[in-house]
Amino acid sequence: MSSWNALRALARVELRQLAWHRGRSLLVVLLIAVPVAAMVGGSALLFVTRQTIEEQRVEAMGQATLRMRPGGGWTMERALESLPEHARTTTVVRGTVEVISAGRRLRARDFRLEPHALEPGELAAGLLVMNAGRAPGKAGEVALSEVLIQGLGVTLGESVAIDGRTVLVTGRVADPENLNSAVVLRPYDGEGPVGRPSILVELPEAEAASIAAQWEAQGAQVDLRSRTGADDPFEAFLIFVLGSFAFFEAALVVAAAFAVGMRRRQRELGLLGSNGAPRSGMVAALLVSAAALAAVGGALGIAVGAACARALHPYLDGWTGRMNGPFVAGAFVLGIVTAVLAATLPACGAVRLPIRVALSGRRPVAGSSRGWLFAGLGLGALGVLLVLAGAFGGTRMAALLILSGSILLALGLGAASPWILGGLASWAGPLPIAWRLAVRDAGRFRARNGPAVTAVMAGLSVSVMMAALIASVKDLTRVLDPFLRDDVILVEGPAAEAVARELEREFTVLAAAPFQAVYCDGSLVRAHFADAIRDGERVPFDAWIACGGEELLEVFGVEAAVRDFRAGQIVTVTAERAGASVSLFGSGSDAIGVVPVSGSVATQRLREPRALLSLDHLDALGLHAGLPPRNSLLPWLVRLDRPVTEAMAERARGLAAAAGSPGNTIDAEALRMEPITGFYTLVLALCIVTGLIVIFVATALSSVESTEDAAILHTVGAAPALLRAHAATRAGYLAFLGSALAIPAGLMPMIGFQRLAALSLDFVMPWREIAITLLVMPLVAYAGTWLVATWRKAPRRASISLS
């Protein structure tokens, strides 16, 4: 009881301190609030951009509690017979069909449902949504999705052919989880299902589980609603890892803030000790105050994160307004743990000080930092090993190994920083006075300046990593062929043709044409160029084949090959010189045919499509047209008389948005790299700004150490400029050291991740950004501190102990 009373008394002292030192308390609150807000906001947005478990369940089984697909001798009939009388059921048949209208043939996903099954309260409700017209109620009626209606050029009330039967289009249907999907909805009339049938069943949960077990034993495929749907652990893991990085960064600055606070309160803590306060009680009280600040910061972060996510929701589909509970709780707890861990070392150090020394107010002389050096070397070496293991080991945990190795390396460099500070201090003799004092002071108080250096390093290492990534990606893009010609605009979506016609009115257009991909029995056809030669080397490759009219040749700049095209030859749009003929492959491993290849080579190299075939020759070859691999129904290519600029692409985007139906998109080569570069540059800029904020906060905190020195300098006649230089040099020096350590800490993860990249990404050293990190950041820290020192008053007389 007495120890509880002591803790309560000490905690009261600490909590009052928080109110008295509002600036420092606010700093800690903000440092915790920012990563909490990022995690809460990130998880909320994750909820928006990803299917929820309920959405996954509706997509799979509508409102049913059970879904059964026949198998292992267990048929639909036997399943229906085995159900209790009170069970509600409906049948769903899924498959693929070919839809034909006015000579256009398109493949689509086929849904056959019992009439009214999609109505509210029915078991298939939510599986598909009727947007216009009515659901098909009898044989000979269908509903089509928007892309089919647009692609086939039909309207509600017109007819199309499906599987050789003419049917009436009664409505427009949509798959709520894939609005651009080609979907045919037909009524299931109990006749022998063509496709994959399943039964949706509604039963009480316990009963459904029992039936499911019984059916599974018979060999049927059974999905229980309660077992369907799962969170993707990787995304959650990624957010937690990135959040942990932010908390790590915050912890370092929070540790520096607490270290400064302890230093300022050294006498007071000595006084508490001299009055009999137990060390454990003092540490506990200090940690309670840290937890209290973190709780405030966490609450603030949750509010800010939720508000930011809500503010962003107009730009995203499907905002549900729901928060991700585990993430919110996890971020809050992580915030408290971070603050408590960050406060532990300074708190223990402060109360370990002998009471006599604490009461004197003298700064204790730093102990040996060799232990930290060894710890740092150990952690750093382990980190490098993990990164290398991840990069070259080829394990499934590669990303995790690289990530954890990078964190360990950063921690190792941070742990070694006190030793580096101490070592450099012994070489400061020949330096000018301001530099000499800054370097020696940093070395003397290395235990408190180490976290500042580490915080700067952690902040800037992300910038270095991003810079290396951007440099490597840019290098790759210089080597890779572009996706599109630089003078071509690609239009995709239900109103692609209308948008293409608008573009013809807006710009000077040389050619515009739709294109599809070549299929064989529903499978995408790939041409195998076994004898392709590029730069004198044989480079065999596979490519899907685009098909269309002669305008397509002009769009791709291979109009010279029109005679070969008309003759049914494949026209290549590649940098490679193909052989005389090419083998075509469908779903199997056997070639389905051999087609002669035109000798024409495009004026611009393209990555895909690399081969063109006339639409008129498909039937003769036993092939048909279908969706291009981009999963857009009938995209159009529009070739302009000049390279497409970003402004032109923006104008085209505006025309697409104004086309009336949703889902129309614009693509151009000018946009392809720019958004990526722009995004990375934005991230890089954010990292640099974060790094600068960390530099200022960390060095401002550590500059408290030099307050007394500044006062002494004042009394011995140091000019105001020198006093400013003293503070600025300290900031610049710590920033420089942090920046220098950020380079290995930032490059190492990039070296690892570039090995994992899907494309063969060569590592490119970002020299310019490294120079900025090494020179500009310390200079900015120097200049910023100089300015702040100019605004602040000269050291007060009271800081010198005139008795």
Add this chain to the structure above:
Amino acid sequence: MLAFEDVTRVHGDGERAVRALGPVAFEIRAGEFVAIMGPSGSGKSTLLSLAGALDQPSDGRVHLQGQDLATLGAAELAALRRRTIGFVFQDFNLLPGLTALENVALPLELDGTPGREAREQANEALARVQLERLTGRFPDDLSGGERQRVAIARAFVGPRRMLLADEPTGALDSVTGELVMRLMRDQCERGLTAVLVTHDPSHAAWADRVLYLRDGRLVDETCAPETGSGSPVLPLRG
């Protein structure tokens, strides 16, 4: 050398105003060693701060070498502290990041003296306080007496003519304290002007003149019968 003309120093304003000093008026001649005594809160340290251009009077004028300190800007005051005034404090106030030699050379370096010349002068000053063998040590490696001798060496290094000492022996044992007082006396014999704030009558006895402060006002003044003798405490006048 140093003259106070009806100097008053008030801290705070309105109802919270506290008169720390004054009005006081006195003059200290060049080469004189003056001790200031008085109970705690009598204004001794305030007086020393005003004399050393660390603080500005609320009223009245402080003249140092004929210059009114109120007319000088921050840079000129800093130059004055570099070239004319040296401080010695009870808790030494040496820069822990500099060696003894560097601490002593600091005012010279700050004043633009070339490094080698500054170090030579600092070496001389340290030799005068018998610390020539400890020049490379940092303050944390020195004893209290040694630190205070380094501080005294810094206070009179170069062209400085005025030494202001605030309880310089407060943190030292009596033997070391006596040594420090003898050093100050010696510097005055060489022409330095010294002002010593002390509680200890035995240390005040080293001075040529003792000023007594109470409640911020000069209440008494005593003089030594013969200067430079290091004679014991003088009787109070009045």
